[in-house]
Amino acid sequence: MSDKAMVVVSDDAGVKEPLLLKDGENVDDRETTDDLPDWLPDGWIMESFRTDDGTINQYYTSPISDYTFTSKAEVLEYLFSGVDERIQESKECAEMTLQKTHEWLPKGWVMEIRVGGQNRDKMYKFYVLPRNGVRLLSKEDVLLYLKQAKISMCDTNGQCDSSSNDNIIAKVELHPNGLPSGWVKELVFRKTKEGSVRRDPYYTDPTRGYTFRTLKLALGYLESGKVPKRAFTQKTSVHDIYSFEKCADLHDSLRSRLAVNMKRHCKRTGPLLPENSSGIDYDGDTDSSRHGHNASTEWNIVSAMG
Template sequence: MAKSPSKVISDDEEKLYGEGSETKQEDEEDEEEWPGWLPDGWIMEVNRCDDGTIYRYYTSPISGLTFTMRTEVLNYLFSGMDERFLKSNNCATDKKLLTTHDWLPTNWIIEIRAGGENMNNMYKIILDDRADKLKFYVYPPAGVRLFSKEDVLLYIKESKITRFDLNGECDTNTSDNILATVEFNPSSLPKGWVKELVFRKTKDAVRRDPYYTDPISNYSFRTKKSAMLYVQTGNVPKRAFIQRTSVHDLYSFEKSADLD
C-alpha cells in the first residue's frame, strides 16, 4: 500500500501561514475593539452569525435606545436626546402620580372603571370628583387584575391572587365600563412619560384614543411617533396640546368616592 507523500513546508511558507493566523486573530480582536467615536458608558454588543456576518449593537445608557449603525448613533448624539431624557427623568421625581406608583412593576397598567350607575356616562365621569371611579392594577400578560398595592406586591412575591368583593358596584367581566388605562414609562420614551388609552362611547362603538404626556412640559401627543419626534428635536407638533386637567391629577385618586 503506497504511502501518502509528505509535504515539506519551507521557511517562507511557514512565515506566510503564520502571518495568516495572526491576521485572523487580529480580526477577531477587532470585533470587540471599542470604536473611538462611541462615548464612554455606552453598551456595545457584537454578534457573529453562522455565515460569518457580524452585527454590532450600540445602546445608550440613558435612554436605553439601541442602534446598529455609526451614523444613527452620531445623529442621536447630535440631537441632544440624551439631555432631554435626563431632564425628563429628573422632573419625573416631582410628579405625584409617578412617585405614588413607582412601586408598580414593569408591564403593569392602571385600569380605571366606572362604578355604580355611572357606566353609561363613560369619559365624562372621570373629570367629576364626585363620580364613582375605581382603580385596578392589571398585568395583561397573565390576565391578572388586583385592587390594591398590597395585593400586587403579594402577587409578585408569592404568585397569590387576592379576591375582592365590589358589592356589585363594578362589573369587571365586561370592558363596557372601562374609562381609561394608564401605562407609566412606555418604551422608547424617557422616564416619567405617561401613556393614556381613553375609552369614549360613540353611536356605533367604543373609541380608544391614545395620549402620550411629557412630565416636563405637560404636552400631550396623539401618537408615539410624534412624541418621539418631540423628544428628539424639541419641536412641538401642531396637534400637541396641554390637557385641561393634568394627567397626574386625573388618576391620583384612590378607589371610589363611595367606596372609601
C-alpha cells in the first residue's frame, strides 16, 4: 500500500519540507491554512494520507512533544491534560540548569563523579563517552577530542584513580532518553554489605524539583500532572551539586554513599513528601523524621493516574 501524504501546518509551526501529494505535484506547507480545522491549535501538523482504496486517514502531531493522534477526541483529551505545557516548562527551565552550563557537551556523553583526595574528601568530574570508553577530565579535553579525536590524559596529580569503578559515586546524564530538555538522570552508586554495588536511578524534573525513582514514574507525571507517592524533593538540587568544574569538596549529601549500605530494601506503604517539607535527602529520609514531626503531619501527594 503506497499512501501519499499531504501536510498542512498551522501558522506558528515554521518551515517544513513539502511532501508529495501525488506524482509530479508538491504541496507547500506555507500555503493557506484554510484546510485546518478550527479546533486545532497553532503549530500543530495535520497530515492526510489517501490509501489505494480512496480512504483518507488523518493524523495530528504536537510540535512540542511530537506525539501523534488520529482523531479530534484524542487531540482534545491530550490538550486538556496539559502535557505540552509541562514539557515546554521543562525546556524553558533548561536555560538555568546543568544543560545550560554544559551546552557544549554533545548528547551521548555522561558526567562521571568520583571520590578522590588524600582523605577521600574531594569529588572529581570526568566526561565519559560510554560507546567507546573515552574518559576526559575537562571541557577543553572534550572539545579537543571532538575536533581532533585526540585523547588527553586524565591528570589529577595522583589524587583520583580513574582506572577502576571502586570510587564512582554517580553518573549523570543531561539528555536522558524519553524526557524533555532540562531533565537529569542520576545513577547513584552505593556499596552493600555483601560487597556488591547498587546502582539506583533518579530522574529530576527541572520545573518543580521533583525526583522520581523510575522512568515510568517520570513519564506518568509528565502525562498526568499528578505527583506519585514515591516522588520526593532533594535538599540540594543536582544542578547545584554537579555544577563544579574538574574538582570540588565532596558535597555533604554524597558522603553517605562512601559507607556500606546496611539498610535492607523494603517496600514503602505511604507517601514520602509532607506538605511543608523542604526536601528529602538521597537516602529517602524525610525532614519530618529528622526533626521529630508527629504522625499528624498532613500529606499533600496524590497517586499518578494509571
